[in-house]
Amino acid sequence: MVDEKEKIKCVRCSHVADDKDKYCIKCGAPLMNYCADTKRGKSKHHCGANNKRDAHYCSKCGHETIFKQRGLI
Numbered sequence: 861m862v863d864e865k866e867k868i869k870c871v872r873c874s875h876v877a878d879d880k881d882k883y884c885i886k887c888g889a890p891l892m893n894y895c896a897d898t899k900r901g902k903s904k905h906h907c908g909a910n911n912k913r914d915a916h917y918c919s920k921c922g923h924e925t926i927f928k929q930r931g932l933i
């Protein structure tokens with residue numbers, strides 16, 4: 861009975877996004893609060909964990925999240 865599909869709302873402009881969207885089509889803000897430690901190529905360990913939308917730091921590795929890094933929260 862519980863609808864597990866939560867509507868994704870943009871943290872910056874509150875636009876309701878599509879499930880598949882990764883970025884807000886209205887303002888370009890990221891919709892998922894990934895760990896910012898996702899350096900491709902150079903860094904061997906990139907975390908990239910998907911964190912809660914109000915998380916300032918990654919619950920897995922303690923690195924800043926992209927929401928925090930971009931000043932969205």
Ligand SMILES: [Zn+2]
Nearest residue numbers: 870873884887
């Ligand atoms: Zn937006």
Ligand SMILES: [Zn+2]
Nearest residue numbers: 895907918921
């Ligand atoms: Zn992390």
